[in-house]
Amino acid sequence: MADARSTAAYLCGKLYATLWALGVLGTAAPTPSPLTPGRDESTARFPRDELKRRLAAAGAHMITAKGRGGDRAQAASEVFRSIPDLIPVAGLPQKRYTNQEVLQFSQGCAAQLTTYREKYGSLLH
Numbered sequence: 752m753a754d755a756r757s758t759a760a761y762l763c764g765k766l767y768a769t770l771w772a773l774g775v776l777g778t779a780a781p782t783p784s785p786l787t788p789g790r791d792e793s794t795a796r797f798p799r800d801e802l803k804r805r806l807a808a809a810g811a812h813m814i815t816a817k818g819r820g821g822d823r824a825q826a827a828s829e830v831f832r833s834i835p836d837l838i839p840v841a842g843l844p845q846k847r848y849t850n851q852e853v854l855q856f857s858q859g860c861a862a863q864l865t866t867y868r869e870k871y872g873s874l875l876h
Contacts, residue, residue, distance in 0.1 A: 760848055760851075760852035763843070765860065767794070767802060767856070768867065769830055769867075770806065770808075773813065773831060776874060776875070796848055796853055797847045799844050809831065809834065812827070
């Protein structure tokens with residue numbers, strides 16, 4: 752069995768967290784954490800539509816964050832540049848995830864959130 756961190760579902764989870772972080776950096780409005788129980792189960796089960804929506808908004812979030820300047824602009828630039836490496840080679844998922852893939856997606860999301868929270872701290876609150 753492949754390492755969970757090398758699966759498309761894990762990468763998509765990291766991508767979801769990355770796009771969430773970019774959205775937080777590019778808006779002044781409070782944003783709930785991704786994968787909130789009771790709110791995001793459908794995203795973890797079939798993330799394609801939500802990932803496409805967030806990818807479409809990424810440029811606008813980047814522009815807004817850059818306009819705000821300072822640490823926020825720097826963090827947004829770093830986060831934005833990481834997006835291409837998180838898109839699976841086969842592209843976004845075409846089907847609903849199995850229970851195992853949902854777990855991998857959630858693990859990827861949690862790992863990326865931990866990394867960003869450690870690196871960018873209060874910018875993501």
